[in-house]
Each structure stands twice: as C-alpha cells, then as structure tokens.
Amino acid sequence: MSATTAHSHSVPINIVSGTRSTDPADFPVISAQQEMWRFTPVAKLEPLEAAEFSEAQVKVAAPADVAVRTTNAPGRYVPTDRIAATTWSRTPSVTEVSISPEAVLNEPVKIDVALNGAVAQFVRVVIAAGMHSQAAVELTFTGQGSGGAIIELQADAGAHVTFTHLTEMSSKSTLVVHVPAFLGRDAVLRSHTLTLGGGLVRIVPTVHYEGPGADAQLSGAFIAGPGHHVEHRTLADHTVANCRSHVAYKGVLSGTREEPARSVWIGDVLIHSAATGTDTYELNRNLVMNEFARADSVPNLEIETGDIAGAGHASATGRLDDEQVFYLMSRGVDRTTATSLIVAGFFDDLLAVVPSEECANRVRERLAQVLA
C-alpha cells in the first residue's frame, strides 16, 4: 500500500473517565465540537433523539443449552454517551440470551434485527456465556430504517465466545450500536465486526476486563460505499493484570462525486496502573479506492504502567498499489479482475477466520458490488 499515513495522538480517552449514566439528560446535547462526536455527521443522529420511537423486533434462533427470555434486569453496562443513554432508556425490556455453564454449542446462536420502521427503533440484548461454555453468536443488523442498540456480551470465567456482527444498512439509515464486552477470568472473545455500510453507522465495541488472563481479539472489516459514513470506536480498558487485547480493522472506501464515502476508526487502549503484564496491539488499514473517499484513523494508547508484555499500534491509509495492479495485468489479467483480487487479498486475513462462511461471503459480495 502506498503510504499516506496520517494519525494523531494524545486525545484523552474520555469514554473511560467521563460521565456514566443511563439518563440522556446527564450528557450535553451532541455537537461536532465534542471530541467523541467530532468525526460524526451529527445532524444524521437527530432521528434517534426524536420524541417518537419504537422497540425493534429481535429474532433469536437458539440451539439447545441456550435460554432466551425478556427481562427488566439492567445488565452491567452503563452508557458513556448521550446516544447510548437514549438507547438504554428507550429499551426497558431486554432480550437476554443465556448460554449454560459448560455448554459447548454445536450451532451458532443467531440474532437478527431488521430496522425498517418510520421512526427510530431501539433494542437491547444481553448475551451471557456461562463459565467454561463455548459458543458462537451471529448478529445481523439490516434494513432501511434507523435506530440504536446495546449488545452486551458477558463471558464468565473460562468461556470462549466467538461473535460475528454483520451490519448492512441503507444509505438513508442511521444506526448506532454499542457492544460492551465483560470478560471474566481467562475468558476468550473472538469478535468479527463486518460493516457493509449505511448512511451513518457508528459501532462502539468496548472490552472490560473483570479477571486476569482474559483475551480479546477484535477484528473488523468494513466497506464504505457511496453516501456511507462508517465509524468504529474500539476500546480495550485494561484494568486487570495479564490480559490481552488485539484489535485489527481494515476498510475499503469507494465513493462518488455526488455521494462521497467516509470512514472513521478510533482505537482506544487504556492500560491502568494495576494492569501489569498487559499485551495489546492494534492496527487499522484503509484502502481508498478513489478521490471521493476519506478515511480517518486515530489510535490512542495510554499507558499508566511500564510493566507490560507489549503495546503497539499501526495505522495506514493508502491508495491501491499501482505496482500490484501492473504485476497482475502483466500476467494477462484485466484491470477489474486485478483490482478485485488485490482488494479481496487485502481483506483475506480477516475474512479467512470469520466462522460464518455466509457472513464472510456477504462481505465478498458487497466488495464486488462496490468495485464494479
């Protein structure tokens, strides 16, 4: 990739130290002047704060050893921004998906949310994986409408959770999803965030460590097409010793003169003084296919202890490499095929490990559409 690398540092991670409340009124009215909203087209958030709203329907397909119920239990997550608090306060009933301790699921839990309402729709789901359970969860968001969601993941001690999160909204949609994950001792989270666009899609995956030895790998592949704003804000909040976080997101952007494409990736990692032995790495690479696309990439790493196993980050945004295109074309391959092959290769390491072949293929199909 040609190197037009640009990223800035030392932005305070206010998602950790700032206000925490379930009441939207405790947060200031959103404006682009606020750090956490400065990359977001805030006018597109208005439908989410309109007085009229409804609850979204959640479809859950659960295999044996998985219980699904509706509850009023608050969950562990406390919102840290106004949209999250709005979503929380508008979802008094929560869909709770519980995986029994020690259960080893042969089939994934499938959760589908379709947003097609005339007003914004909200949903809150808690997925709780019991001690030493092993589960794969597939979550999809689709539709033409707008909404907000909180998807809380709880992995108890020793649980292994694989989480695939596919979002494919229309260019008229606004969708804000918070995905806080609470990891117990030695819990393992492998998450695959696949975002194929939407007018404004903002996804906030955060990892909260509740016991030593927990291991989170957050992978993401996103595509921003014409008229799309795709934003991911990851946080690994290392409060506990000997935990690991590995974040790797890659994006492909392709816009048009009339409808540009935009992506934002903010990768926050905070290593508290107690979190000795932390091992963290984060990476973001963006492939900008034409001049009608812009990618922002901001890794933030704050370290309060020197006693860590490793901490690093890498960020690069560039155009398609002309030399790669030439190489393939010099072997008889036409330009379109060459481009598709290179871009598919760019995503390959992330897609190859997505457990749901169906979801991975959906990304490949969308990629072909955007490159056509």
Place this chain on the structure above:
Amino acid sequence: MSTLEIRNLHVSVAAEGGDREILRGVNLTVKTGEIHAIMGPNGSGKSTLAYSLAGHPKYTVTSGDVLLDGENILEMSVDERARAGLFLAMQYPVEVPGVSVSNFLRTAATAVRGEAPRVREWVGELKDAMKSLSMDPAFAQRNVNEGFSGGEKKRHEILQMQLLNPKFAVLDETDSGLDVDALKVVSEGVNAIHAHGGVGTLLITHYTRILRHVKPDFVHVFVDGAIVAEGGAELAEELEAHGYERFVQQARAAV
C-alpha cells in the same frame, strides 16, 4: 514461428525538470527459438526496455514500434500484451498480500489461455512445473511474493513463464541476487522451456555468469539507451574479460 520486432524505440520517463529520454532508438528482432542476451552497465536502460515492452505506465514511448507478428503491441494495454504472448519476468516482483500463488497462477492462466484450465489437469500441470523448478508444493499456498527469498521470487517468475507459455519472454536480470544453486535451477528452467520450442527470449543481464548456463544465440551490448555492439556468444566472453569500458567510451565518443 513468431517475430518480435523493436524498431527505433525511444522512451522517456518523467523526471525533475522535464522528461528524460532513456531509450534512444533501440532496434532488435527476436524470432521464436532464439535467445538474445542484452548486456550493459548499470543505468544503461536495460530495465526500461523490459518495462516499456510490458507497458509499465511510468514509461512513455515517444517514438518507434514494437511489432509482434506485425501487430503493434504499443497500442495494447498491459494485459492485452500479455494475452498476445509477451511475458516479463521481473527483477523485483511485488508482494500481493492475501492472494495465494495458486489463485494468482490460475487467474493468470485463465486470462492468457482464454478459458479456465480444467481443475484436475491444472493441479497436475502446476505440480509438475513446480517440481521441475525444485519448488515445494506448499509454496502454492503462500501469498504472492510475500516473504519469498530472492531465489524463490525468481523461481516463481520462471514458473509463470512456463505455465503462461508466451511467444516472447523478457527476463529482467533474473540472475541477479541468486546463489549458484538457484542460478542453475532457474537456468535449467529456462532451457527446458526453450527445449519445448515456441518461445523467443530476451535475457537482460549485467553479468556473464548466467550465460554459462543459458547459451545465447546473440549478444547485444546496451549502452546509454541503445544497442552499440552485436555478436555471438564470443562477445559475452570479451565482456567477461574486459568489461563494458570500451563500449561505453566508443558510444560516448560517437555522440
């Protein structure tokens, strides 16, 4: 029998302070079955000739023709030239992350042959070709040029030449950076392709070493963007003994 005819080729590259002419009238005719060695000092324009023939966008042809059986390939796009039967083995082939050698080769073979090779036959063909170049079968699962040693890259280039079966191949310093064993393997690969007939080769090199393994029919000395002397294999021996100095001085005196 095919003919590649380079006529009075002039090529420039964009440089600070305007375009700079690198090739200043190259004339050369290569026929099927022939091996032409093009030898010259660093900076003489040998690689520019190779990349210009393949159609690299960095180089601008300002005048001249390159005819492949009468058709001017300069009017073709890069991929059209390859499909017309031209192959360039690159000195520094780029990495293509996430694209496996086997996917790459099959895509290229499909493009050049005009149809996808049958899976079963292709597997056998690839296996045999790799074996003839002493390549581990696991190589096919690696990403194109990613983490390849110098020798692996060159073997991979010759593997492509073998599978794509071009009418004309330009080998751009395929010998450079190879140890003796790798040089032998690559040379044997080129010789084996020639033994089948049907290809004419332009072997671009700085050193005479590879010419002990691949016997050229013609040797051309390339200085300052043009061919300044031509001969048989004996010319390579003279270059081995005396270097390029005489040719460089003659060429500069003539300007």
